[in-house]
Amino acid sequence: MQQMSAGPTIFDRNTLRLRQRRARALGPATFLLDRVASDMGERLAVVLRQFGRAADLGTPTRAVRRMLAESGKVGRIVDVMADEEALPFANGSLDLVVSALALQFVNDLPGTLIQIRRALKPDGLLLAALIGGDSLTELREAFAQAETEIEGGVSPRVAPFADARALGALLQRAGFALPVVDSDRLTVRYRTVLDLMRDLRRMGATNVLTERRRTPLRRKTLFRLAEIYAERFADADGRLRATFEISWLSGWAPHESQQKPLKPGSASHRLADALGTREIPAGEKPKP
Numbered sequence: 001m002q003q004m005s006a007g008p009t010i011f012d013r014n015t016l017r018l019r020q021r022r023a024r025a026l027g028p029a030t031f032l033l034d035r036v037a038s039d040m041g042e043r044l045a046v047v048l049r050q051f052g053r054a055a056d057l058g059t060p061t062r063a064v065r066r067m068l069a070e071s072g073k074v075g076r077i078v079d080v081m082a083d084e085e086a087l088p089f090a091n092g093s094l095d096l097v098v099s100a101l102a103l104q105f106v107n108d109l110p111g112t113l114i115q116i117r118r119a120l121k122p123d124g125l126l127l128a129a130l131i132g133g134d135s136l137t138e139l140r141e142a143f144a145q146a147e148t149e150i151e152g153g154v155s156p157r158v159a160p161f162a163d164a165r166a167l168g169a170l171l172q173r174a175g176f177a178l179p180v181v182d183s184d185r186l187t188v189r190y191r192t193v194l195d196l197m198r199d200l201r202r203m204g205a206t207n208v209l210t211e212r213r214r215t216p217l218r219r220k221t222l223f224r225l226a227e228i229y230a231e232r233f234a235d236a237d238g239r240l241r242a243t244f245e246i247s248w249l250s251g252w253a254p255h256e257s258q259q260k261p262l263k264p265g266s267a268s269h270r271l272a273d274a275l276g277t278r279e280i281p282a283g284e285k286p287k288p
Contacts, residue, residue, distance in 0.1 A: 011105050012208050013085075020060055020204035029202035030061055035186070036100045036129045036246060037063035041071055043127060043248070051096035051125070052076065057116070058084045058102030060204060068098070084112055089119035096120075099128040101246075104161050105208065113174035123255035126176065131205075132183050132245030133163035138233040139196065139242065146225040150218065167249050176251025177258050184246045189239040193229045196242050 023029075037059075055078040056064050068074045074096065078089075084099075084106050097116050106112050116126050147153065162170075164181045171179035190196045200206050233241050252258060 008107065009210050010107050012210050012212075013083075013105070013107070016105055016204070016208045019201075019206055019208060023060075023202050023204035026202050028061065028204070029199045030063065031188075032186070032203065032244060032246075033059070033061050033063050033101055037067045039184070039246075039248075040064060040098060040100065040127060040129065041067040043250075044071060044073055047073075047125065049073075050075065053078060053094050054096035054098065055089065055094050055119075057087075057097055057099040057128075059098075059100040060102065064098055064100045087112070087115045087119060089115075091118045092121045094119050094121065095124045097124070097126045097128075099130075101129060101131060103128055104130040109162070110170050110173055113170055113176070117174050117176055117251070117253055120253035122253050123257065124253040125250065126252075127250045128248070130167070130247045130249070131161050132247035133161045133166075134183075134185065134243060134245040135161060137243055138229065138240075139193070142193070142225050142229040142232065145228050146221050150221045150224055161245075162247070164247055167247055171249055171251045174251075175254065177254045179249070179251040181247065181249045183248065186244045186246065188242045188244060189235065190242060191239060193226045193240060196240065 050073055052075045054068055054074045054076070056068070059065070065077055065079065068077050078094070084102060085108055097120060103109060103112065113126075120126065164183050168179055168181040171181070188196075188199075190199075197206075229240055230238075235241060
């Protein structure tokens with residue numbers, strides 16, 4: 001088991017596991033995970049290679065493992081219930097690591113990415129989907145205004161998920177080659193804000209921030225939250241919008257066969273020649 005240095009504790013991971021257990025007991029809301037598993041299958045389909053040994057890291061349901069089994073691209077799927085912050089994989093033991101909507105709750109994401117890169121064989125692939133930074137912006141804004149008006153201050157209610165630029169930098173920092181980050185946005189519509197909050201509970205995605213307020217949400221604050229949400233984020237038919245951003249990241253464990261950027265000055269043709277234009281020396285103004 002690889003241990004990384006302790007960092008800031010943003011998420012209460014014991015509470016996260018309890019919330020996920022409660023979601024399974026309630027009957028989980030899996031529409032986001034099912035969509036991500038389908039999209040992940042499409043992304044893997046365009047990778048023209050087979051993967052001998054793959055691991056699914058932290059995905060709350062079996063949707064991704066079913067997709068891998070049906071894809072025909074993976075020889076063996078390692079089904080390990082592992083802590084994403086202390087992975088049990090030996091160095092260079094995996095050809096593929098996938099993860100769906102789990103890594104956003106890791107306290108030390110840089111450390112986890114480093115562990116994944118070490119666990120991959122040279123030219124092994126990481127493909128993961130996380131909840132992105134623009135998710136639930138409507139709920140975040142409505143909560144902030146309601147708590148400010150009713151309780152005189154704002155408590156952390158919606159997790160500060162990473163944006164695409166930060167995730168790209170983390171992949172590079174972890175030593176991945178050919179890192180790629182992109183995102184999809186999904187708008188889900190609800191009859192009431194309570195329906196949205198019920199879905200979040202059934203996803204195991206309610207507030208697990210370490211600095212969260214531990215007292216129950218006041219009824220008056222909840223009523224004001226519902227009013228603000230309906231005022232700001234309702235469509236013409238009265239249904240409420242909720243944004244979910246899915247951030248995708250992929251990277252390869254370095255290998256000598258991979259494409260590398262050209263060294264400065266090594267190009268055999270000038271860009272100006274390719275574009276059919278005249279190169280202007282530095283400091284010279286273009287002529288009319």
